Amino acid sequence: MNRLFIKSLCTSSAAGANLKPPPPDPAAISNLILSSPIQSPLPSNTPWTPHLVNSILKRLWNHGPKALHFFHLLDRRHRNYIHSPSSFNLAIDIAARLHLHTTVWSLIRRMRSLRIGPSPKTFAIVAERFASSGKPDKAVNLFLNMHEHGCSQDLASFNTILDVLCKSKRVEKAYELFKDLRGRFSADVVTYNVIVNGWCLIKRTPKALEVLKEMVERGISPNLTTYNTMLKGFFRSGQVRQGWEFFLEMKKRNCGVDVVTYTTVVHGLGVSGEVKRAKKVFDEMIREGVLPSVATYNALIQILCKKDTVENAVLVFEEMLRKGYEPNVTTYNVLIRGLFHAGEFTRGEEMMRRMEEEGGCEASFQTYNMMIRYYSECGEVEKSLGLFERMGSGGCLPNLDTYNILISGMFVRKRSEDMVVAGKLLVEMVERGFVPRRFTFNRVLNGLLLTGNQGFAKEILRSQSKSGSRLTKNFRL
DNA sequence: CTAGGGTTAG
Numbered sequence: 001m002n003r004l005f006i007k008s009l010c011t012s013s014a015a016g017a018n019l020k021p022p023p024p025d026p027a028a029i030s031n032l033i034l035s036s037p038i039q040s041p042l043p044s045n046t047p048w049t050p051h052l053v054n055s056i057l058k059r060l061w062n063h064g065p066k067a068l069h070f071f072h073l074l075d076r077r078h079r080n081y082i083h084s085p086s087s088f089n090l091a092i093d094i095a096a097r098l099h100l101h102t103t104v105w106s107l108i109r110r111m112r113s114l115r116i117g118p119s120p121k122t123f124a125i126v127a128e129r130f131a132s133s134g135k136p137d138k139a140v141n142l143f144l145n146m147h148e149h150g151c152s153q154d155l156a157s158f159n160t161i162l163d164v165l166c167k168s169k170r171v172e173k174a175y176e177l178f179k180d181l182r183g184r185f186s187a188d189v190v191t192y193n194v195i196v197n198g199w200c201l202i203k204r205t206p207k208a209l210e211v212l213k214e215m216v217e218r219g220i221s222p223n224l225t226t227y228n229t230m231l232k233g234f235f236r237s238g239q240v241r242q243g244w245e246f247f248l249e250m251k252k253r254n255c256g257v258d259v260v261t262y263t264t265v266v267h268g269l270g271v272s273g274e275v276k277r278a279k280k281v282f283d284e285m286i287r288e289g290v291l292p293s294v295a296t297y298n299a300l301i302q303i304l305c306k307k308d309t310v311e312n313a314v315l316v317f318e319e320m321l322r323k324g325y326e327p328n329v330t331t332y333n334v335l336i337r338g339l340f341h342a343g344e345f346t347r348g349e350e351m352m353r354r355m356e357e358e359g360g361c362e363a364s365f366q367t368y369n370m371m372i373r374y375y376s377e378c379g380e381v382e383k384s385l386g387l388f389e390r391m392g393s394g395g396c397l398p399n400l401d402t403y404n405i406l407i408s409g410m411f412v413r414k415r416s417e418d419m420v421v422a423g424k425l426l427v428e429m430v431e432r433g434f435v436p437r438r439f440t441f442n443r444v445l446n447g448l449l450l451t452g453n454q455g456f457a458k459e460i461l462r463s464q465s466k467s468g469s470r471l472t473k474n475f476r477l
Numbered sequence: 478c479t480a481g482g483g484t485t486a487g
Binding site (some may be wrong): 021069089120121122123124125128129144155156157159160164168188189190191192193194196197224225226227228229232233257258260262263264265266267286294295296298299300301302328329330331332333334337342349364366367369370374382 | 478479480481482483484485
């Protein structure tokens, strides 16, 4: 009897476990947050985990104010949930992108008081924001002072700050810092590779070669990454001949050329219009037993779209499928772009369907922005808006580019009702934390005024000056 | 986010 009772308890609890609600769906919660007013409480009884919080923050990436609001609510209201360092880093990134410096620093302080950071990664994020918004000195100072915020400096974080500066094209600044501190941090092959890449990124290959020479002199051996970086640099700066010779030299000296080397050459030759040679290198790589990757195929498909025909690109795509490769978002984006570029809108749409239904790839903001751009440019407003709607309800929210592309498209047909849509989009983008360029703002308001929509124009202007926007300063009705 | 290869154009 007793045993039976226990047994029934066990089975009922097992049944209960089966009846437990499915794991919370980040998409559903994100949409709930998006559609509810900013004061609304969070859904209760949700078993919050760092993973769940992070996927929500990523989904709300292009709706920064809502994302941060969500983060703060959870931080303050839930005693039994403490944000993870990675969630803090995401929130800090979002705040930095919105230029909310006070928020950035209060989040960093909060991390510190919870004793979960800030980490070198946190500082890399903030430094990256500084560097790419024209403040490389602030990025450098941040690195120099990070120990005051409870984060130690080491070779890895030195390499990171140099890389951040280089990637945002502040190579001179990076090189200065590198020369000042390479002794103190004992620069390694990674440090030198970062600097070589920096000069290559701004097409200054002579400087890159100088650094290469210098590293050898200082007893640090270049590796395959160094050579691949240099190779890419030649092609990027249009030195196809030097690139080719460098490639021959790499093979001659048995550097152990790999799939990255070959992909670089295929892409480099193709971009310069040498499709036949690119195809030959692709065949050579297979002969040499170096297996092409999805990236190699993407490079080949892209150059066929650009410098050959989209039909040939589709043939390579089919071949890739036959060989068992799994195309990724980039593959599809490149192909869809090729089709749209060739005016094959219907086939482009069909490829997008295949990407989602057969390829198991979700359309990215690149997919949407590109398609919206093509439709906008030829005045297909309904098509653009349709895609924009799908974006809003899906996994990727419209970003600043989307709004700019879409708003420009509203001027193509020169219709009054398009101006009203442009106005609504302008208001919406500001609500989402994006700062429209003054040009965009004036263009939309003027458009409204010229098409007899004074009322709406005034409304926009009022709401903007109320929120203290810098945009309204020079605008008079 | 300790370095290198595919998505955008001029």
